Amino acid sequence: MRDLFADDEHALPRRENITAGAVLMRGVALGVEDELLAALAAVAQDAPFRHMTTPGGVMSVAMTNCGAGGWVSDRSGYRYDSTDPETGKPWPDMPQVFRRLAIEAAADGGYDTFVPDACLINRYLPGARLSLHQDRNERDMACPIVSVSLGLPASFQFGGPKRIDPIRKYLLRHGDVAVWGGPSRLCYHGISTLKAGDHPKIGPMRINLTFRRAL
Numbered sequence: 069m070r071d072l073f074a075d076d077e078h079a080l081p082r083r084e085n086i087t088a089g090a091v092l093m094r095g096v097a098l099g100v101e102d103e104l105l106a107a108l109a110a111v112a113q114d115a116p117f118r119h120m121t122t123p124g125g126v127m128s129v130a131m132t133n134c135g136a137g138g139w140v141s142d143r144s145g146y147r148y149d150s151t152d153p154e155t156g157k158p159w160p161d162m163p164q165v166f167r168r169l170a171i172e173a174a175a176d177g178g179y180d181t182f183v184p185d186a187c188l189i190n191r192y193l194p195g196a197r198l199s200l201h202q203d204r205n206e207r208d209m210a211c212p213i214v215s216v217s218l219g220l221p222a223s224f225q226f227g228g229p230k231r232i233d234p235i236r237k238y239l240l241r242h243g244d245v246a247v248w249g250g251p252s253r254l255c256y257h258g259i260s261t262l263k264a265g266d267h268p269k270i271g272p273m274r275i276n277l278t279f280r281r282a283l
């Protein structure tokens with residue numbers, strides 16, 4: 069029997085290899101969802117969500133960070149910084165429940181030495197999107213990225229190492245965890261415009277945590 073994980077009406081494989089080095093593990097974060105949400109609220113209290121500006125304009129996704137390093141952007145470009153430019157303070161510590169989930173998921177995905185030092189937190193309201201990009205600001209590309217999705221479902225676009233490579237789409241739902249490393253680390257990816265909805269635990273939004281080795 070295939071092992072399927074159901075959420076709403078659709079049943080999808082509990083574990084799916086996306087490409088070499090990348091695995092999607094559905095529903096894995098549900099075991100700690102209340103702890104994740106409490107920790108998230110505390111982080112957002114200290115370091116509020118904000119819409120960063122990039123060289124291309126203001127992002128529709130609101131962001132904050134926790135951990136030693138945080139992803140920041142302004143008109144001149146992107147970087148990781150140990151200080152929140154909005155508050156002038158260090159980013160909030162990475163909550164234990166965040167770190168543990170990321171380390172366990174990375175190990176399960178085949179990356180058994182991964183310890184994150186940065187967690188970028190993305191908040192999508194309906195209408196928000198993240199255009200196709202590569203994650204290449206992290207110092208050590210040998211380290212994977214672990215992604216945790218919460219709240220409303222989103223259509224994730226996954227391409228290849230070149231922008232023109234064909235795109236496949238995956239539905240990312242509440243509790244899904246993905247690990248991206250090795251040959252998939254520099255693949256292009258994005259999130260299609262979020263559809264309206266109301267998640268029973270999170271409300272009318274989607275939250276994504278990405279754990280990185282950035283500094």
Ligand code: MD3
Binds near residue numbers: 190276
């Ligand atoms: C594939 N976030 O913050 S996470 C980002 O759902 C970002 O908010 C999306 O892309 C989100 O940079 C997608 C999934 C993800 C993260 C990193 C990757 C997929 C990846 C790195 C390489 C390949």
Ligand code: FE
Binds near residue numbers: 201202257
């Ligand atoms: Fe990304």
